[in-house]
Amino acid sequence: MPLPFHLVTLTHATWGQALTCARSLGPGALPELRLDLFPEADPGDLVRALGGRCLVTCRRQSEGGRWPDEDEAGRLAYLLRAVAAGPTWVDLEWDLPVPPELQAARPGVGLLRSVHVAPGVFDLDQRLAALPEGDAFKWVGWAGRLGDNGRLRPALAWARNQGVALSAFLMGPKGLPSRAMQGAWGGAFTYAAPDDGPAAAPGQLPLATLRAWRCAQLGQSHGLCGVIGDPVLHSRGPAFHNPRFQKAFKNLVYLPLVCGDADEAAEALEALGILGLSITAPLKLTLPRALGQEGPLNTLWRRSLGEPWQGANTDAEALGQALSQLEPGPVLLLGGGGVGRTSRAVLEAAGRPVLQASRQAPVAPGVVTAFAPVGVMQATSLGMKPEDPPPFPELLEAALPSARWAMEWIYKEDTAFAAWARQAGLELVSGAALFDAQAEAQSRRFLTDCAGASRQPTADS
16 A cells, blocks of 8 residues: 555544544545554554554654663564554664564565654765665654755655655754645655644644645645744744635645744745745844845745845735725834834825834833824734733823724734723724735735746646
């Protein structure tokens, strides 16, 4: 039985939960039975409960598992007891000889050879030059920099061209592109977390996320877009853009790209072949500058690799649209970063007097009272975390007598600032509304000007 594209690690707290999950996966995903997560159970019973349809693994502690490294003989004996029950696949470490019991079970049991290398080690090419006996191969490293993902692309393309079933990816938050782009780059399969259980390794994505991004359908013609910054794993961008790309039958995929350093980000744009980019904190000023553009910008795109970048600030476009619907008058602007700078420029261009307050440039409450703002704009990072307080509460209090509306950039609905505005009875432009407006402007540019070829709809579109 060939490996399906999705292998789902059963990480549940109880076997009952794991079994329920395994039975719900459908034919497009194969459960990975990690024996080290269920050490008290009879391994043959676990395999038989799954009807043999599973990949059996018993992972050492040194490779992210729970089986003690010093009990190697016990680990292999436990694994072979599962093999005797007839799983469809078994995972055996790359450098180990194939035990006679496993050899006797082949070819009825597929053999996956795997290796997890230490951070800083990148020996994939050497290992592919001397493949051990096996039917499929898995190499796992660590992403120290976002651009490290690009180092996998030549090896994965070689494996695809040679008919070698290989999965090569990087762990950690910065390794996410290698998991999601596995099929596009030539990989034969990738690993997913169960939708109702924890991830088995840093950076592992839920099965529902990989399916929503249609990672199994990505091919060589798919171009990569994404949102870059730190943090970005919470971003609504993938949920906004990917359905639009799919509806337009555009061969693009949009991913979160974790990076907070402009030079590292600029390197990754080329290493990963990125065509479209949403930029968030802390890169809205520094990344455009590293690419020779004037910031702050939140959007970059290009037709193809090697062509010059085009840039825009769709935050400014969205803000201008929102302001045109609000009562005119002076505005209290809270925050002095890239978003604050963009907000001030748009407000001043609209002819609205601005009083800006930040930690670097504090303002006294009496000054706010005398300024009598009609609007209050929240452009700080407070609100990203559930426990964050409202920004500058003494200034918010001073603004209340004159304020008629409020606006913020944080697109969570339950921020302390939003609660303050609702309690005060102010007209509120939420961060979600601003996000949708600026993301729509980004999407139009990506769909029109990025090179991911349009395609005709198919049965699985």
